[in-house]
Amino acid sequence: MHWADVAAQALAHKSDTHVVSTGITPSGEFHIGHLREILTGDMIARAAKDAGLSVDFVFIIDSADPLRKVYDFLGPEYEQFVGHQLGAIPAPKSDGNPDWERFQNEGWTYANHFLEPFLKALEEIGVRPRLIDNLESYRSGRFAELSKIACDRADDIREAIERISSRELPDGWFPWSPLNSRGGLDKVRVTGYEFPLVHWEDEYGESGSSDITKGEGKLPWRIDWPAKWAWIGVTCEAFGKDHGAAGGSYSTGREIVQLLGHEPPHPLVYEWISLKGQGAMSSSAGNTIGPIEALRLVPPEILRLLVAKSKPNKAIEFDTGMGLVTLADEFERLAARDFQHELTNEELSRRQKVQIEDAAGAMKMATVVSGQKAEATAVTFRHLALLAQTKKNDSDVWTSLQASGALEEITPQLQDRLTRMRYWIQSEHFPNEMRIDILTEPNTTILETLDEVERRILNSLMMTLKTCEWNASAIGASIPQSAKDLDESPRSAFKVAYAAMMGTEKGPRLAPILAEMDREEILRLLEACVQVIEK
């Protein structure tokens, strides 16, 4: 059974209606690590719906969280906002400094700025959660009742956190962080509490009172999370492994939520996604790839497959080079299979059966539209990469595919793939071993491996190419002809041609590539090859 179905089954045992929740703090650019958070939730929700449960899938935008520090991508003017809530401060302009104008005129915040492209990516990838803005929820009083319980039971909560996380909370700790005189959550001390007011003093010498029913502050993270479970009625949440450790925020949260009068949600811990060869995704380290960037390279269903096929507790290495080719080709193979039919085979071992079911489950989760069957495009990534490099116009690509019988009609899906492929080829991510490179200098090493016959073919090849018409079909005929003239197998002509022009033993179909190149350059290269051999 697919991992999402396993989770759905666990939910089904508890109740018929569920709220599956996800949440992200919009503190900087979103990256594909965040995509795992939301896709994991989406897949559980989808599996639960398929199992006949009624499911509400929510995405909580943690806009009430404070800005931690002036990140590298921010200008020095952000110093004044450290400790201020992300949904209450202006967005950075391209120079990194605050965009006051949009903030004042449109209420465009820091949180909006980073969230917007992520929401676009979600739409493209087929994830449509109900959005909940955390700061807005505080301000409109939806946390009021729970905040009151938390403040009333400050001692119990304090005890729970100290016991479970085995750390001591400072004197004067209180389960409510009031906003200080400058609108930040830092540098402030609680001096008293009488519902609904929390009294405070800050380091600027000011004092005041924070109304917990009006969002004049927030619950600290370890209480904020369970409070959200309680007011939204969350029954299932997937979260990163950082929260999952013993003593971490889930273990304190599951106890605190009971103090708040609600049962803890079904947990599912997931591992990080890292960029191959660059370690964990981290906004501050600058080694991120955003969901938007990823989607320009990879079709959404393939990105979904990456998450769907990996069990949540497995770390994913996102490889934008050869790994992407392998992944995309795996998608094609899986899409072409008929799992239902395969499962009718009586002789399958339990192990083989599980493997087929998991593959089927992963593909079900990979489709952008739930319930739709994934369609094989009949063109592998490898092949498309080749065509995209040799044909400058899209129409030539389609002509070639249709001529070879690989393809009948050009679907929008295929056009879309080609567009992404062209973008990928231009990007730094495209792997060198996939790049088609015609040599400019002879590759001496490989030329030395050619035997006597093959050397004669090289001469013959040069003569033929000198005189033939310079188009793909004429060149295509000339290469084998150069061997036939010497009563040799056409095959050996290709071997020679690859050795001379690409320095490899085999390669892509040469004729269309040569046709796009300058004949004189090719002839010069062949000439140089002949000279190397004759030495």
Add this chain to the structure above:
RNA sequence: GGGCCUGUAGCUCAGUCAGGUAGAGCGUCGGACUUUUAAUCCGAUGGUCGCGGGUUCGAACCCCGUCAGGCCCGCCA
């Protein structure tokens, strides 16, 4: 110090919850295709299941220990 996760074929991983002959894909190698889609098809190759004990008729799987990597126990999501 305490805890969680991971370790199985060259690579990516399934299989561990319910112990019963070590699995898949990729790769590699060989063959077929008398113009090659680095294509396709066919075949082969491949593992002391991190290591050491224990329980059992039987252990990748359960138990104990141990090694290696990652993460958490900082109002950090």
